[in-house]
Amino acid sequence: MKLKEYQGKEIFRKYGINVPEGYVVSKPEEVKDDKAVLKAQVLEGSRKKKGLIIVSDNAKQDVEKLLGKxxxxxxEEMIQIEKESYLSFTIDRFEKCVKMLYAEEGGIDIEENPDKVKKLKVENVEDITLQGSLKNVATKLFKIMKDYDAELVEINPLAFTKEGLVAVDSKIIIDDNSLFRHLDLVENKVCLAEDRASMCGFNYVELDGNIAVIGNGAGLVMSTLDVINYYGGKPADFLDIGGGASSERMEEAMRLVLSRNPKVLLINIFGGITRCDEIAKAIVNYKKNNSINIPIIVRMIGTNQKQAQKLLNENCIVALESMEDCVKAAVEVVKND
Amino acid sequence: MINGAKVIVQGITGKQGRFHTKAMIEYGTNVVAGVTPGKGGEVVHGVNVYNSVKDALEEVEVDWSILFVPAKFAKEAAMEALQNGLNIVVITEGVPVHDEIEIVNFAKQKGLKVVGPNCPGLIVPGHTKLGIMPGDIFRKGNVAVVSRSGTLTYEVINQLTMNGIGQSMAVGIGGDPVIGMDFIDLLNYFENDDDTDKIVLIGEIGGDLEEHAAEFIAEGYKKKIVAYIAGVFAPEGKRMGHAGAIISGKHGTAKSKIEALEKVGVKVAKVPSEIVKLLQTEG
Incomplete structure (x- = not known):
């Protein structure tokens, strides 16, 4: 879960890392200053390049440009920066540890100069070899990384000023798997369709094609999308119902992907923990209670496959055994459309 | 690695623990005890349950522990098993990444193996199953399979078996950003395993384990490897189910993985069914 800049800065402040004075507004009349830096609180990167940060002499008017977006x-107050640097902590997957990244020159193009970034494995604060006030900020940032179960904590730029080091921006990504330890953060979460899906126990990503896809297991669903593309089709979504899905969860998944009006629905289930008959029950139920005017193509194999096939056959739904045959059939439907 | 292993099940009294204990015993796995704090004295499918790993070890000898413990308690349970000298398979999905780092580094210090978390486990077809995979799709043979995914592994195994290609071993290493044994550890093992002639490597987007595997292969790998990478058409910045499966910027794309593997002579299948063809062709 990504935190917004101001949420990150609140945490910085709590840990004693200096940030510019500032406040959050949602209406133009809440702006109290004329001279200010206005920063749109969106989660995307490169805000400066996209015009989502305005250094303004007329903040009360300029803020409207951003509140439209x-x-x-x-x-925030404008601060006089003498030099910009870069500091972050991140997870190194290959070395299976936390790494500190530091560069004397920071700024928005840091990714294009990887040679200037020093990387250091950090298991505890003693491993932080920076000096003076930099070490002080790094130590606090490392504490935030651990306390908040972060995948990434980043200050870019970390500004040298007359008053000392100031975190001009903040980027914090909390590990979704750890949210049970940080429920206070979850309540603030913006509720998007993709988040609602994850609360129902499945993984969902919207795509821009017309073949709706439901499957079990992230790898299998990703592979299904690839095979669809390989045969010239375009998937409408990625939906992994997760392991051991109940028929209710499956019906919820169908409701979600069908609400976006795809041309065909492809269901790809390889039952291990997941029982095929539960999934078949959901498909039959959903079809009975809702009018579906697009073809449903089902691939079902594995645990309780026979019971599932019987149930589907009785309700005039054909299930194939090969994933690639199913994909070809789905792509054919769309082509003939 | 797991043939003849004496195994305990941590979290044996939960729904998944019970179900898969039965399935593992039926497959031929030597399950010698179960552990659930507070449930000592119970019996699950003929297996005695103890309150702690230590209690179990006072009664039986153990080599491996398989964990069906909820994510919240997974670290504690894993550390307990490692503390007592056991290799572990962590099936649990949703373990926080900082917990994974602690588990994996502690195991390394102790010289023990960790498979997972968030994995289907490992299996030696016809012998021993330490995991949740449907046993009946596997056949004994000489192709080893190593994968970051669960059901996609079943998909590939099923195609191998249906085409008469048996397996020496299959390992799901897990879909999380930080995992125990990785591609290199297993490629190393398979290279020296007399039962393995060829290897299928199944990767996916996110991270750089496949690229590191390619560097390792470039040092002169002795056996034939066929690969498949899922997520060629995955969009950037979206987590595709697995916590580890996310493309960030230029990093973690399927293209970079496929190129890295092909550069060192590994044949990469475009669709799962092509894996069978690539295994059957010479060279």
Missing amino acids: CSEVLV
């Missing part, structure tokens, strides 16, 4: 704007 997002719901919250951070209004």
Whole structure:
């Protein structure tokens, strides 16, 4: 879960890392200053390049430009920066540890200069070899990384000023798997369709094609999308119902993907923990209670496959055994459309 | 690695623990005890349950523990098993990444093996199953399979078996950002395993384990490897189910993985069914 800039800065402040003075507004009249830096509170990167940050002499008017594009704007004092640097902590998957990244020159193009970034494995604060106030900030940032179960904590730029080091921006990504330890953060979460899906126990990503896809297991569903593309089709979504899905969860998944009006629905289930008959029951039920005017193509194999096939056959739904045959059939439907 | 292993099941009294204990015993796995704190004295499918790993070890000898413990308690349970000198398979999905780092590094210090978390486990067809995979799709043979995914592994195994290609071993290493044994550890093992002639490597988007595997293969790998990478058409910045399966910027794309593997002579299948053809062709 990504935190917004101001949420990250609140955490920085709590840990004693200096941040510019500022406040969040959602209406133009809430702006108290004329001279200010206005920063749209969106989660995407490269805000400066996209015009989502305005250094303004007329903040009360300029803020309207940003409030048209997002719901919250951070209004901050301008600070005099002498030098910009870069500091972050991240997870190194290959070495299976936390790494500190530091560069003397920071800024928005840091990714294009990987040679200038020093990387250091950090297991505890003693491993942080920076000096003076930098070490102080790094130590606090490392504490945030651990306390908040973060995948990434980043200050870019970390500014040298007359008053000392200041975190001009904040980027914090909390590990979704750890949210049970950080329920206070979850309540603030914006509720998107994709988040609602994850609360129902499945993984869902919207795509822009017309073949709706439901499957079990992330790898299998990703592979299904690839095979669809390989045969010239375009998937409408990625939906992994997860392991051991109940028929209710499956019906919920069908409701979600069908609400986006795809041309065909492809269901690809390889039952291990997941029982095929539960999934078949959901498909039959859903079809009975809702009018579905697009073809449903089902691939079902594995645990309780026979019971599932019987149930589907009785209700005039054909299930194939090969994933690639199913994909070819789905692509054919769309082509003939 | 697991042939003849004496196994305990941590979290044996839960729904998944019970179900898969039965399935593992039926497959031929030597399950010698179960552990669930507070449930000591119970019996699950003929297996005695103890309150702690230590209690179990006072009664039986153990080599491996398989964990069906909820994510919240997975670290504690894993550390307990490692503390007592056991290799572990962590089936649990949703373990926080900082917990994974602690588990994996502690195991390394102790010289023990960790498979997973968030994995289907490992199986030696016809012998021993330490996992949740449907046993009946596997056949004994000489192709080893190593994968970051669960059901996609079943898909590939099923196609191998239906085409008369048996397996020496299959390992799901897990879909999380930080995992125990990785591609290199298993490629190393398979290279020296007399039962394995060829290897199928199934990767997916996210991270750089496949690229590191390619570097390892470039040092002169002795056996034939066929690969498949899922997520060629995955969009950037979206987590595709697995916590580890996310493309960030230029990193973690299927293209970079496929190129890295092909550069070191590994044949990469475009669709799962092509894996069978690539295994059957010479060279």
